[in-house]
Amino acid sequence: MWKNYFKIAIRNLSKNKLHTGINLIGLSLGLGVGVLIFFFVQFEMSFDDFHKDSGQIFRIERHQVEEGGYNTSFSTPIITAPTFQSEFSQVKYTTRMIGSSAQAYLDEETTQNQPFLMVGTDFLEIFSFPLLQGSKEKVLEDKFGVVITEEVAKKYFGDASPIGKAIRMRMGDDYQEYQVTGLLKDLPANSSIQFEMLMNDENMDFSIGEQNQNSWYNVYGDTYLKLNNAGEKASVEAGVERMMKKVLGEEYKEGEYLFTLQPIAEMQLTESTNYGMIEATRPTLLWILAGIAFHILLIACINFTTMAIGRSTTRAKEVGVRKTMGADFGQLVFQFLTEAFLTTVSALVLGLILAEVLLPTFNSLFEKELMLEYGPIQILILFGLVVLITAMAGAYPAFFMSSLRPIKVLKGNLSIRFGKQALRKGLVAFQFFISFLLIASTLIMVNQMEAIRSFDLGFDQEMVVIVDVPDVPSTSFVKSITAGFQQAELFRQALIGRSEVQSAGLTISTYGDYAFWDAGFPMEGGEQFNFRVNFVGGDYIKAMGLEIVKGRDFNPMPGADSSAFVINETFAKAMNWDDPLGEMMPNTKFKPHEIVGVVKDFHHNSLYNEIQPVVLAKSPETFFSGINTLMIGSATNPKVLVKGNGSDFESFKAMLENEWERVFPLEAFSFSFLDETVQKQYEADERLGKMVFLAACIAILIAAMGLFAMAALSIAGRTKEIGIRKVLGASSWSISWMFNKEFLLITVVGVLVALPLSLYFMQSWIAQFAVKAWPSWLNFGVLGVAGIVFTLLIVSAQSFRATQMNPVKTLKDE
Template sequence: MFKNYFKIAIRNLSKNKLHTGINLIGLSLGLGISILIFFFIQFEQGFDKFHSQAERIFRLERHEKDQNGMNVSYSTPVITAPTFLDEFPQVNQVTRMIGGGAQTYLDESTIQFQPFLIVSPDFLEIFDFKLIQGDAKQVLQDKFGAVITEKTAKKYFGDTNPMGQSIRMRMGDDFEEYQIVGLLEDIPANSSIQFEVLLNDQNMDYSIGKNSQESWYNVYGETYVVLNDPQSKHEVEAGVDAMMKKVLGENYIPGEYYFTLEPISEMHLLDTQNPGMIENTRPRLLWILAGIAFLILMIACINFTTMAIGRSTTRAKEVGVRKTMGAEFGQLVFQFLTEALLTTLTALVLGLILAELLLPTFNSLFEKELQLVYGFWQFLILLGLVIGITSMAGAYPAFFMSSLRPIKVLKGNLSFKFGKQGLRKGLVAFQFFISFLLVASTLIMVNQMNAIRNYDLGFDQDMVILVEVPDAPSTSFIKSITESFAKAETYRLALAGRSEVSSAGITISTYGDEAFWDGGFSLEDGKQFSFRLNFVGGDYLKTMGMEILEGRDFNPDANADSSAFIINETFAKAMNWDDPLRETIPNNRFNPHQIVGVAKDFHHNSLYGQIEPVILAKSPAILLSGINMLMISSGTNPKIVVKGNGNDIQRLQSILKEEWERVYPMDAFSFSFLDETVAEQYKADERLGKMISLAAGIAIMIAAMGLFAMAALTITGRTKEIGIRKVLGASSWSISWMINREFLLITLMGVFVALPLSLYLMQGWIDQFAVKNWPSWINFCLLAIGGISFTSLVVSSQSYLATQMNPVKTLKDE
């Protein structure tokens, strides 16, 4: 019996090749994109779940109040780890995680900058990163022992066993030798914590002084705790105030400085611009992608249903004959569902092939390492898609047509007033609504991102190259910056003397969210004032093209202006200064200093945030003397900013490398472009925009195929009517307009509902930017005209062919 159902289904599908082909193409495209999206969502939701203690591991989140409200960060003081372990019996284990990097080499032919993580000895007992060689309890006990991943081992040692071998890393003033004591499998792609080398936390002594390690206001890296019972999270958080009162003493103010615990299972899906040291994905992205997948599948299913409605007359006679021959309602339902199932299964196979072909592009777009592994959960996703599509696409022919009464069908008295008109028009209108909603959303995103790219940031980013130079590690923070700047000045002067270089400066921070360091000091009234700071040298402001509104620029001489500050407009406004050049910072802890200039406001952060108060200084000793809070959110290595003369970028790069080899012969050379650093801040939204554009293109393609098929079905059903009208003298234009009018009305319905809804839905997305730019009403009018023209073109191509047919041929059987 089942064999006959499949035979009949195959015959029916083969008989109507055009409709079957359109259904297959539409469903295959929809399934291919949807499979990638649903597998991606499942992959993202599985982050960090492979740790056996995942439910008990929490990351500390620091809350500190300033003049702008509560500042939330995952950077924590070094002293946090031992304090939590001592103060809370609920805490079983704790580990620090501090990022760093150093020049590393085996010999003079293998020199490169190597990032690493400084962690506590319990790190590999807390997290389930798989050791291939070594003991998890022992490998991180030795200060000069290093644990590396397989990829890192291959980079340094090739195919030889790295265990027991050594690499040299510059830690402090000298190169130290680190023995490889552990080998890890490469870190899983679904781990938020990514690294290449692990070092014992005693190594932070090279760069973090004792006073900073014991300070509650200097923050470095992150802290993770393991609770005996995950339910005790609230008990620990309730006890934090008492702990802070104990450790801060007279500096304690209730509710202004405290910590909370964030489950490790939740830290990857964060709706924040500053996720800390980990890679994160915004939950909103997953919801948007899921919505896109659902909408594309809806359009494909609507094609299936509308074509079933269009063929209802032919299929109704089939139902009438089969019922007369004894077929039951359930058998007919099963027959129609079998056809839908066969179409869906065929489309699923084609969709899987398409998904595999699109996977490299998808991974490149989202910078992921997604693999289409068909395990239990993936099988459930595919099964759910098959059942869902079969149900949606086959529901109308299966249940409505199977319930028809044979006597009405065979007499020709059956009315499909709702089925052939209302439902069909509604579904086609819904297709256009989805398509135009995606297209309008794409228009809004493209317009906004173009505005972001072309926005004046207050500095020049064209032909500006960044070269990160080695720092001078020291337990004295001020000494480290001063000595690294002194060496960088030698390189800067060498570059400034070349005719290919227009100007060159030195900076600690470049551009991006949290790139400038965060500082704070107490005002005379006791309130905390927070600002952003940057240490600069040479012709920094000139190279960056920043404008001085009042006063002057720094003297480029390294020994001049050691007590000078330059502030931005926002800093002066926040202080209510009418004449900033006559003012000093209102805190007696600051060493004598002078504000020599006010720079025009510039965006040191991305355009997601507002401009903040900023201080630029040449001497770290002067600025750091007065602050009581410092958060280092970027590296401490100086960067040389270089502005080239002309457009010969390759010549400029060769000059940079040539002078580098003279000043830093033992260090690896690397550079980047400032405009690429700026663009990096918006990659997530750029990727989302490309995904929605792709979805809009696919939606239009599927809807166009559906429109083509529906127009063909409509015209086929009205062939005799068209013939009669032509015999009575109707022109081809009037007949074409008669057919077009119905579809144009449907198009207008979809457009006029989609456009205002797209504005409403995109409001939340565009509100995240400090700079907003909506498309003009002309753009939306052109979009509506384009949609109407597109519909008219598709329908007119069909109606024109119909009007050219000879009426004698169409009416001869009457």
């Protein structure tokens, strides 16, 4: 019996090649995209689940009440880990995680920048990173021992075993030898924590002074802990207030400084911009992508349903005969569902091939390492898709056709036109609605991102190169910055005499939401004033193309203007200074200083944020004397900003490399472009825009195939009417217009509903930008006209061809 079901299904599918082909192509496209997206969503939701006892592992989040604000961050004081370990019996293990980097020798002559994590000895007891060589209890005990991944081992030692071998790295003023004590398997792609090298956190002595290590108001890196069991999270959080009262004594005010525990399962997916040391994904992105995949599959299923309804008259006679021969309702339903199942399975095979072809492009677009592995979860997803699509595409035709009464069908007086046409038109209109909703959303996103790209940020980013200079670690932050600038100045001096260089400046921060450091000080009335700061030198203002509206620029000579500050217009407004020149910060703790200049407001943050008060300073010592809070951005090493002359970049780059080799012969040369740094801030939304655009293209293609098939079915069912109208004198254009009217109405309804809804749905997306740009109504009008023309072309091509048939033949056939 089962064999007969499949035989009849294959025969019916082969007989109607056009409809079967359209269904296969539509479902294959939908499944190809759907598989990629659903596997991607499952991949993102699987982050960090490979750790043993992952439910017991938590990251500590710091909450600090400040005057005029509330600060939340995953950066924690160094003293946090040992304090939690000693104060809470529920805590089994703790570890700090402080990221840094140092110059390391690859061989006797070549160095490179080597990133690493400074962690506690319990790090590998908490996290289940596979250790290939070494004992997890001992590999991190030695201060001068390191644990590296397979990839790093191959880079330094080739195929030889790295255990016991040494890597020379610059820590502090000198190079130190670190012995490899452990070898880790390369980290899983679904690990939130990514690193190349681990070392004992005693090495922070090279860069963090003892006072800062014991301070509750200086933060460095993240802190993780593992509890005896997951259910003890609440009891630990309840005891934090008691702990803070104990460690801070009279300084502590109730509720002003607390910690909470974040399960590692919640680290990867968050809407917050506060990620800590990991790169997270917004859950909204996953919902949007899953919604796109679902709607593309839905459009393909609608094609299946509308074509099945369109063929209802032909299949009705088949149903009548089979019911007369004894087939019951259940058997007929199963027959139609078998056809839908075979079509879906065939489409799935083609879709999986398409997904494999699209995978490299998808990974490049989202900067992921997704692999289409077919484990139990993936097989379950594929099975679920087959069942869902079979039900969505085949259920209505199966139940509708199987319920027909054989007497009416065989007598030829069956009338199913009204219900059939109403549902079919509604489904086609829904297809157009989804397609135009995606297209309109793409238009809004493209228009917004183009406005972002062309927006005047208040500085010149063209032909500006950022050259990273090795930092000089020191337990004194002031000494580290000062020494780093002195080192960077050597390279700047080598460049300013070159004809290829227009200007060159020094800076700690470049551009981005966390680039400039967040600082604050108490005003005379006691309220807290928060702002952003950047330490600069040389011709920074000139190299950046900032406009001075009052006063003057810094003196570019080293040591000059050490007590001078330059502020932006927003800072002056916040202080209510009509003439800021010569003013001083309203806090007596600042060492002698003065405001020497005001620059026109510029966007140091991305355009997701409003412009904030900014201070530019040359001397960190003068600046640090007056502040009481400081949140350090991602950058701490000095950089040289080089503004080039002309457009010959290759010769410009060669000159930079030559001068670098002359000044720093043992250091690796690395550079980036300022405009690329700016553009990097919007990568996530650029990727989303590209994905929505691709989805819109696929949706339009599937909808076009559906419209083509439905027009063909509609015309094929009315060939006798066309022949009679031609005999009575109707023109080809009037007959063509008769069919176009039906489908144009559907298109117009889809467009009119989709356009305003796209504006409504995209409001929350565009609201995240400080600079907003909506498309004009003319753009939406052009989009609507394009949709109408699109429908006219498809329907007219077929209707006009039908009108060219000889009416004698069509009437004779009837």
